[in-house]
Amino acid sequence: MKLSSKNLDQRLDTLYDAIIVGGGMGGLSAAIYLARYGLKCLVIEKGRGRSLWMQDLRNYLGIDPNTPGRDILNHGVKQAIQWGADYLPGFVEDVVDEGDHFAVRVKVGKQNSIYPVFHSKYLIAASGIIDILPQIENMQNIYDYAGYTLHVCMICDGFDMWDQKAVLIAGTESQINAAFVLNWFTPYISVLTHGLCTVGDEMKQKLADHGYPLYEAPIARILGENHHMSGIELTDGTIVEATTGLINMGSIYHNRYLKGIAGLEWDGENLITNNMMQTSHPRLFALGDLKQGINQVSIAVADGTLAATQIWRNIRRASTPRKWEENIARVTAAK
Amino acid sequence: MKLSSKNLDQRLDTLYDAIIVGGGMGGLSAAIYLARYGLKCLVIEKGRGRSLWMQDLRNYLGIDPNTPGRDILNHGVKQAIQWGADYLPGFVEDVVDEGDHFAVRVKVGKQNSIYPVFHSKYLIAASGIIDILPQIENMQNIYDYAGYTLHVCMICDGFDMWDQKAVLIAGTESQINAAFVLNWFTPYISVLTHGLCTVGDEMKQKLADHGYPLYEAPIARILGENHHMSGIELTDGTIVEATTGLINMGSIYHNRYLKGIAGLEWDGENLITNNMMQTSHPRLFALGDLKQGINQVSIAVADGTLAATQIWRNIRRASTPRKWEENIARVTAAK
Numbered sequence: 001m002k003l004s005s006k007n008l009d010q011r012l013d014t015l016y017d018a019i020i021v022g023g024g025m026g027g028l029s030a031a032i033y034l035a036r037y038g039l040k041c042l043v044i045e046k047g048r049g050r051s052l053w054m055q056d057l058r059n060y061l062g063i064d065p066n067t068p069g070r071d072i073l074n075h076g077v078k079q080a081i082q083w084g085a086d087y088l089p090g091f092v093e094d095v096v097d098e099g100d101h102f103a104v105r106v107k108v109g110k111q112n113s114i115y116p117v118f119h120s121k122y123l124i125a126a127s128g129i130i131d132i133l134p135q136i137e138n139m140q141n142i143y144d145y146a147g148y149t150l151h152v153c154m155i156c157d158g159f160d161m162w163d164q165k166a167v168l169i170a171g172t173e174s175q176i177n178a179a180f181v182l183n184w185f186t187p188y189i190s191v192l193t194h195g196l197c198t199v200g201d202e203m204k205q206k207l208a209d210h211g212y213p214l215y216e217a218p219i220a221r222i223l224g225e226n227h228h229m230s231g232i233e234l235t236d237g238t239i240v241e242a243t244t245g246l247i248n249m250g251s252i253y254h255n256r257y258l259k260g261i262a263g264l265e266w267d268g269e270n271l272i273t274n275n276m277m278q279t280s281h282p283r284l285f286a287l288g289d290l291k292q293g294i295n296q297v298s299i300a301v302a303d304g305t306l307a308a309t310q311i312w313r314n315i316r317r318a319s320t321p322r323k324w325e326e327n328i329a330r331v332t333a334a335k
Numbered sequence: 336m337k338l339s340s341k342n343l344d345q346r347l348d349t350l351y352d353a354i355i356v357g358g359g360m361g362g363l364s365a366a367i368y369l370a371r372y373g374l375k376c377l378v379i380e381k382g383r384g385r386s387l388w389m390q391d392l393r394n395y396l397g398i399d400p401n402t403p404g405r406d407i408l409n410h411g412v413k414q415a416i417q418w419g420a421d422y423l424p425g426f427v428e429d430v431v432d433e434g435d436h437f438a439v440r441v442k443v444g445k446q447n448s449i450y451p452v453f454h455s456k457y458l459i460a461a462s463g464i465i466d467i468l469p470q471i472e473n474m475q476n477i478y479d480y481a482g483y484t485l486h487v488c489m490i491c492d493g494f495d496m497w498d499q500k501a502v503l504i505a506g507t508e509s510q511i512n513a514a515f516v517l518n519w520f521t522p523y524i525s526v527l528t529h530g531l532c533t534v535g536d537e538m539k540q541k542l543a544d545h546g547y548p549l550y551e552a553p554i555a556r557i558l559g560e561n562h563h564m565s566g567i568e569l570t571d572g573t574i575v576e577a578t579t580g581l582i583n584m585g586s587i588y589h590n591r592y593l594k595g596i597a598g599l600e601w602d603g604e605n606l607i608t609n610n611m612m613q614t615s616h617p618r619l620f621a622l623g624d625l626k627q628g629i630n631q632v633s634i635a636v637a638d639g640t641l642a643a644t645q646i647w648r649n650i651r652r653a654s655t656p657r658k659w660e661e662n663i664a665r666v667t668a669a670k
Contacts, residue, residue: 025396028396029394029396029633032394032396033394035494036393036394036493036494037493037494037519038494038497038519038520058371059367059368059371059640060397060636061360061363061364061367061407061410061411061414061636061639062395062397062398062402062406062407062410062411063397063398064410065414067397071397072396072397075396075397075399076396076397079396079400083494155644158371158372159370159371159372159373159418162373180656181651183656183657183658184372184373184647184651184654184657185373186657187657187658187659187660188659189659208663209658209663210656210658210659210663211658211659211660211661211662211663211665212659212662213662275610275628293610294640294641294644296637296640298364298633298636298637298639298640299637299640299641301395301396301633301636301637302631302633302634302636302637302638303637304396304633305394305629305631305633305634306629306634309490309629312519316516316519319519321515321518321545322518322519322521322522323518323522323544323545323546324522324523324524324545324546324547325522325546326546327546327547327548328543328544328545328546330546
């Protein structure tokens with residue numbers, strides 16, 4: 001059921017089988033599976049996740065390629081609740097491992113917030129990442145193009161940039177290297193650093209060797225209309241022509257609530273998992289963009305399947321098998 | 336484009352980047368990704384795969400839970416072709432590794448068959464499995480219930496069997512062990528062997544301890560109407576009451592065409608793969624039910640994503656980077 005500050009009291013005494021931090025693609029897939037395994041689960045979703053920003057999901061089998069991410073999320077929430085999952089809009093402030101269960105403290109409501117604590121045997125970390133965008137005075141101008149013609153994922157959208165004039169917006173010198181992958185899709189690449197880093201001679205030479213101009217002045221605004229870019233104006237007045245772009249400025253990982261949990265193995269900001277998405281903590285699973293590997297909807301969805309299945313296996317194996325008592329009585333009587 | 340005996344001549348000189356054997360969920364996902372990486376690929380689909388039999392796909396995020404498997408397959412074929420993949424109905428007879436490419440011999444057409452040979456750098460084995468069904472005189476009677484109330488996948492459909500009277504149909508003694516997992520969903524289990532195996536005393540005792548009756552006579556027919564089971568009639572006249580059932584008689588693996596390829600590591604009938612679905616043969620990938628792990632649509636779809644991405648990486652890294660020649664000329668002139 002859908003929880004809110006009005007009814008969440010009903011669940012404060014519940015020991016959930018699993019709490020899922022994050023109602024993105026991976027978290028919702030996990031919730032659908034857990035609910036269909038007959039397990040009690042709660043999805044806690046802070047809103048504004050990466051897949052909410054997708055204007056069209058091009059490469060997920062079975063879905064029309066102009067389907068926005070939010071439609072799949074809304075559909076998944078409805079499905080998960082229908083199968084029996086709980087769903088709460090809220091922000092996970094803190095998770096404490098109490099030995100046999102986790103205590104999950106949630107901020108609910110932006111104003112007059114309350115801070116309920118929920119309990120679960122297992123925790124699924126599915127809170128994902130969010131792309132860092134170039135900060136300009138009028139951020140709405142970025143949002144008007146991001147997800148339409150200004151992309152954040154080359155695997156998802158490289159095809160839609162084919163042989164177009166493109167900008168690559170990078171925040172560090174090493175992020176500029178994406179140009180030498182993006183050139184699979186288009187060789188007409190202008191590199192913009194938004195004034196965030198200095199670029200060494202070796203990289204400058206490499207860009208020149210490829211014919212990719214480098215612009216180091218900050219971005220003033222994106223030019224274009226109806227979400228279609230025509231170029232980028234820099235603060236020095238330069239106009240860089242481009243009908244598409246890739247932002248490669250790294251990501252913010254929504255994993256702060258995990259940092260106090262002992263025994264977790266990290267690879268940078270990513271959690272290390274086994275092939276069932278179990279971390280080095282036996283009751284903690286990690287999905288999608290929080291674990292190692294490529295960031296794709298299809299992969300997060302499969303991760304949710306795997307984590308839920310392993311949690312079901314663990315709980316089932318620890319439970320007493322259900323018997324058909326009436327027949328046992330009969331067998332005993334016959335003996 | 337869609338290929339057939341009429342137009343496939345146009346592709347006999349093509350060196351595909353990848354040929355995908357099997358147009359199920361994994362193969363179509365791979366085709367969508369490969370096409371969007373700008374790679375040339377061909378899907379060869381023999382028809383009548385496992386997901387075609389699914390009457391409703393309950394647990395795949397974003398899809399209504401009453402969607403039949405065939406709708407997703409048809410949608411995926413359309414998408415893959417739209418992005419640039421080729422698709423051919425046909426049966427792969429044989430694959431020969433010619434060192435730098437594979438030669439794939441296909442039987443096209445059930446009558447007046449022709450046997451064209453296609454060539455590709457990479458091969459994706461996505462031909463899956465098919466469940467073994469109990470053989471009775473009138474197989475249509477089985478098909479009337481299979482995929483509706485008589486299931487083949489506990490993970491997919493256990494939830495829909497909850498606390499119902501169920502039959503477990505097993506073909507070997509070890510397959511009977513599924514009863515002790517199925518009892519998570521319902522304890523009202525009758526075990527049927529369809530006369531295919533003898534059951535030892537130890538297993539008989541275990542079933543009796545759980546109260547699960549064992550019926551060793553062959554199945555005569557499924558009883559019920561409108562795809563809803565009411566029971567099973569055995570050849571000895573016994574009627575076993577049940578409103579649902581699970582067939583657990585093993586699978587036929589569509590992998591014969593792989594058996595002649597040297598250097599493939601197998602785990603029984605499953606191929607061993609790394610985390611990008613690459614087998615021990617560097618140009619051969621395996622997806623979904625052909626590899627190890629659980630058989631789920633979401634997992635096959637992610638496998639397709641991973642295999643296609645690794646093939647793209649390999650091909651991209653081996654290719655000459657594309658340069659923006661006009662700008663290189665300018666830089667040289669300025670020097």
